[in-house]
Amino acid sequence: MFDKVILATMTVLLTLSLAGAGSARAAETPDVQTIVEKANFVAYYQGDDGRSTVRMVITNKQGQTRERLFNIVRKDVQDGGDQNYFVYFQRPADVRRMSYMVRKHVGGKDDDRWLYMPSLDLVKRIAAGDKRTSFVGSDFLYEDVSGRGLDEDIHELVETTDALYVVKNTPKKPETVEFSYYNVSIDRKNFVPMKMEFYDKTGALYRTIESKKVEEIQGFPTVTVSVVQDLKSGSKTEMTFSDVKYNIGVGDIFEERYLRRPPQEVTR
């Protein structure tokens, strides 16, 4: 517990000092590796753990909407490394009370995933899938939610504006993904990724993810509204985070026991 307090304090101090550095505008531009590492940290690793209620609204070209509502709990095994995720679905009705557990591994090893279906009392092991697959039928991909390995792309700093660093990311294995490259615009002050633009194999922009709202929660800059647009299909998904909390002291809940009956920090 004491460690966590220290770590949290340090993280806050770090965030503050980064913000200070940003406002001073004096510091020289960090190298691109530092930028992407910080951005990755801000997007996926803030605090030791965290929880949030996530609402997704998927709107297709015809304007019809579908909704996903779930709670997500994350715990880092290692900062910038392996993580555990627990997802508890509330809506729609056909997936209600299902729980989904991921042990995310970095460095090439496939994630371990489990799904619990309460109507059958069935714990199902899910085969590691293509990470460029839609997450719960939304326009977000599995990889958008769990993070893409930094070592999978070559990063170049292509532009620095007053507010943003623009980093171009080119996949090392282009045959495994549907894009040829993507640009990420990163806030210079707090390293929050503000916009991602994906270009297809012909070089045309076809997909964007934007951070529409960023809030400071427990000292952590946190994206609370994010929108992905599929320019080809005309579909978009808005993801809203509420009840965001960091460093709640998530216990060892990434086990079959809690998959079958999630603890209250997950269900509430």
Next chain:
Amino acid sequence: MTTGNRRRNEERPTWIRRHLRWHRIRQPGTLSPDPWHFALFASGMDMAEPTVERRVSASRTALSAVSQRTKQRPITGPAPFIMLLAQSGKCQGFGDRVPKILRTNQNENESRRLSFRMGLAAVLLAAVFAWTANARQEPNEPQEKRNVVREFFEKNDIEYHGFYEARVGTRLLDDPHQSKDLSIGEARYQFDLFSARDWGDIKVKGDAYGDFVEEQAVFDLREANVFLRPTDSVDLKLGRQVLTWGTGDLIFINDVFPKDWVSFFIGRDTEYLKAPSDAVKVSWFSDAANLDVVYTPEFDSDRYITGDRLSYYNPILGRRAGEDDELMISRRREFFEEDETAIRLYRNVRSYELALYGYWGYWKSPAGFNETLTRATFPELYVYGASVRGTLGKGIANAEIGYYDSIDDRSGDDPLVNNSQMRYLVGYTQEIARDFTAGVQYYVEQMLDYDDYENSLFPGSPTQDEFRHVTTLRLTKLLMNQNLMLSLFTYYSPSDEDVYMRPMANYKASDQLMYEVGANVFFGDERHTFFNQFHDNTNVYAAVRYSF
């Protein structure tokens, strides 16, 4: 206790009998999940002059379909047994809890017209559901809709959900042993109440449906339980609950909890394959390993095939049999005496899940006969097994093994009771393209004491193989933003040379509305094999469901 048991016990000294009785009380319950094995139990039972019966039944098959359709059953088999079977009345394929209205002797045409009308009614009902649901699903309309019932429950901190569903299906083949073409026709309402309290959770889930095939209204209480977490290392679940463990995909070795094979074969949602148990589940957790113990004070059998709704091969009759030849069952309903205990000891080693299993109870589907051959029985069964599951390459591999110890026929020479078995399973699942998953399994069932089995067979009986091999293939493809799922599950037995296919398409038109079409297709070479005995039950179905 079965007659067989009683007979054996009487031959033993009193102190042994007492011991056995004590033993039975202490280590109750066994089960085995076999829809499959229904046919097996009777395979030794073709008593006197089987060849004559065959001839009789064969010549009947040659008669015109019209005469077969009449309610006069062909008279085959040794007369006394057939008479008893014929008098067996209505066995309840749905377990003991479902009230059943006996059908009157309608003439067949009437019955067919009625089922047609019922089917039509169900279709209309489905259309109404679809229409109302569509009307509600205005674009961009807020998802929250006023629901008075839900508001009432929510005031009391109870979550209220459920669905309405209409499901209709028809037989694709002429089944001379069934009077109705309608294979499924039902309008269903499911409610699901859940409340998380400080001290624990309460869950009650039930289905009320009008069944147009059975012509009755049914209430099926699927769950009614309390979940408690009394200490950091103990979980408790008491009451009616659905239970599952093991690694197989629609193949069960150590999962000896009740299955509903009727629902499975007629095209109900997969949810209904699992029948509930009235049980207590206690789980202990520790760093070394975790232990689950499930105690069921009164034996919960499968909801097995009786002939009432699905035809099957009856070896006594030497032919397929249906609603006129329903199985008569000797039930086990001695509370705390005819009980079941199942345990699982498990832990994870890195990403591998290891488990050991034990079960003390009874065969879950009929697996024996009493001595007069008048009733099918649930002989005693113990099961011991193990499983492992984990990542292998890009996919998930699993292996499972089980020893089925048929206590009432340990030597294998009792033609009235299933022999002991070994069951083996290996499986592998992998995503082979985006949103396209394939799973394969290989399953082997080995009859133990095979020589004794062969020697104990009545002359002329069809002989079961020592090894039954089954392969399965599951293909699942998601399309249209994962709103359309196409899936095909196929069982193929190279030893029996028969196939059971379950194609299905499921479309989620909205978050509330789901459409589904599917089929259950059975075919093979011989009339009596495991899947092909259900050949005449081949059916297609369609469903619409509105969830709330």
